[in-house]
Amino acid sequence: MIQEITNPIAIQSREWLTNALLVLMEEKEFKNISITEIATKADLSRRTFYRIFETKEDILVYYTDKLFSEFLQLLNQESDHHFAVTIRLYFQFWYEHRNFLELLRRNEMLPFIMNQYSRLFPEVFQIIKGNHPLAHNTEALSYAMAFSAGGLLSILLKWAEGGMDKTPEEIMQLMEFVFPYSL
Numbered sequence: 321m322i323q324e325i326t327n328p329i330a331i332q333s334r335e336w337l338t339n340a341l342l343v344l345m346e347e348k349e350f351k352n353i354s355i356t357e358i359a360t361k362a363d364l365s366r367r368t369f370y371r372i373f374e375t376k377e378d379i380l381v382y383y384t385d386k387l388f389s390e391f392l393q394l395l396n397q398e399s400d401h402h403f404a405v406t407i408r409l410y411f412q413f414w415y416e417h418r419n420f421l422e423l424l425r426r427n428e429m430l431p432f433i434m435n436q437y438s439r440l441f442p443e444v445f446q447i448i449k450g451n452h453p454l455a456h457n458t459e460a461l462s463y464a465m466a467f468s469a470g471g472l473l474s475i476l477l478k479w480a481e482g483g484m485d486k487t488p489e490e491i492m493q494l495m496e497f498v499f500p501y502s503l
Contacts, residue, residue: 325372334372336362341379342423350427384436387417407495411488414476421480430477437469
């Protein structure tokens with residue numbers, strides 16, 4: 321569980337712990353990284369770690385939430401919310417964060433993102449289609465979000481598993497070929 325933090329020193333410590341874990345994940349497997357190693361790498365104590373996070377997985381949840389916040393901010397800044405524009409923005413965003421996806425892939429943790437999608441994807445829908453009738457039917461919206469998030473996540477995972485060797489534009493061309501009437 322991630323605690324809400326307002327203290328500037330704790331905010332800085334949270335960032336140091338996050339960066340420490342990401343650096344350690346470049347060097348070794350996630351499952352072999354200890355809390356002590358993360359704290360030491362961040363030049364902090366174990367006690368500080370436990371004041372901010374309960375588990376090392378919480379760091380990944382925090383970081384993923386942070387990435388999603390960045391994406392939502394980009395989406396809010398975009399005036400054109402047509403499906404193709406949004407999808408292109410989505411793939412460009414993840415391409416810029418491909419190092420994180422690669423760390424998850426190497427640790428066989430890419431499905432970890434699915435848990436975050438199910439929590440955060442409705443916000444994307446509200447930005448893109450806030451006035452759509454679906455937005456007012458909670459049950460239908462939850463199924464629509466599961467369908468959309470699952471499809472986009474599966475494409476992202478396939479792309480990540482292939483080393484993200486295609487550009488976002490090449491992925492969009494494939495999407496337009498596969499789904500010519502949707503985009």
